[in-house]
Amino acid sequence: MKLCRYEYQSNHYYGEWTEEGLKPFKGDLFSGREATGETHDHADVTLLAPVEPEKIIGIGANYVGDKKDLPDTQPEIPVFFYKPASSLVGSGAEVRIPEGVDEIKFESELAVVIGKRTKNIEENEVLDSILGYTVGNDVTAPQFFHEAGHWTVGKSFDTFTPLGPAIQTDLDPLNVYVKAFVNGDEKQNSKSDLMIVSLKRMVSYLSKVMTLEPGDVILTGSPLGAEFVKKGDKVECTIDEIGTLENTFTK
Template sequence: MRIARFTTGDEPRFGVVMGDVDDLGQPDDDTVVVELAGDPLFAGVKPTQTEHRLADVRLLAPVIPRSKVVAIGRNYAAHAAEMGHDLPEEPMMFLKPNTSVIGPGDPIIYPPQTQNLHFEGELAVVISDVARHIAPERATDVIFGYTIANDVTARDLQKKDVQFTRAKGFDSFCPLGPWIETDLDPQDFADGLAVQTYLNGDLKQDGSTKDLIFDIPTLVAHITSVMTLLPGDVILTGTPDGVGPMEVGDEVEIAIARIGSLANRVASRD
């Protein structure tokens, strides 16, 4: 089931995307969004009688975390190598503020404090329940579904500050979308899910979740051993190699197999 958050010009609503959508997120002409009553994370999936053509709605970030985005660094060996880092012995966590979240088509704002803004395409996990001290074998019990993220990073500030808060925390630095896929478990696929990032149509990242150093159950267990996850919290699982710079006017699109694609353009703050 694909759970979307959308608007038709008034208040945001939730809906179920019904119809054929290919792996790149391209719907057929008959795809519709059936409105849901309330927030599915708290009210459950309760369809109404109202539906809209997908082409007629504006998709928003499928979830706005009420608490936090927990991101994982250096979770692909090739990415750690390209950044000149050793492999971590345990998941390396950092936080992105919920104010960094934007949706499909929203602009990534290039702040004046940086001269080296990078894309990082990632699989994102949306949490369904209060989760504390979750064993790996119970991880799926607290996962609502999966979406796509761009862990936008001011690379020069990351190096300058020697920690990640400012470099990854600007407003607009966490695009999410296009929807949450609930009928999916990446662990079910021996070859993983393909994670690809395109910059102005050119393929830059071409990875797979099978290459995660720490798999999703391990991440959920590790994070919840440290902090409580709340419904709507998001985990970013790490990025494959191939990260690189974006400039004002560029479009970055991230496609993950069996989910769809997330596209955003880079804009100046002025």
């Protein structure tokens, strides 16, 4: 099932994405998902970021280029950082390059959406805590890594976390290809089994640090190939089983 959040006639809905249209729920994604019986045409809606998370957590430097480069043992502590909810936008929204920012990068990622309150779980329990998966673009201004000495500033500007277009609930997270295209040219295309820290490891670890709430998002890291972009560039982050997250960069 593909789940989404969208605007229709100035109202916001959660619903199921189908070929026929979007079928709204009476509540949100976490309260039974009872259908209203209506169908809203694709042409009449605007897709929004599929969830409104309390926390957006990113995992850094988490891909290799080839399986032979994977370490024999996973790092004990994943490198992670926060992104504010104010950085969130949906597919089709513009990503604004802030004044004074010299260079900006896209980073296509598989994103985990937490489905229930999760605390202190082991790796074999992780999949039971996941609602589904979506596509994320961890937009980054690397110049602030050096100026501030940490990652958060360079990843926290408004519009720096495009997410969408939908949440796929039926997905093998170790068997998808994470892709990115800039103005139609392929820049990233790696299988998710090239992650250094596994999806189960990162979710389990984070649950032992903090309580993960329904709707929280974990960006699992970006494959090799991320590049700098400029005003006017269109970036498409794609996972075939989920869809394409499309955003244009503006100044």
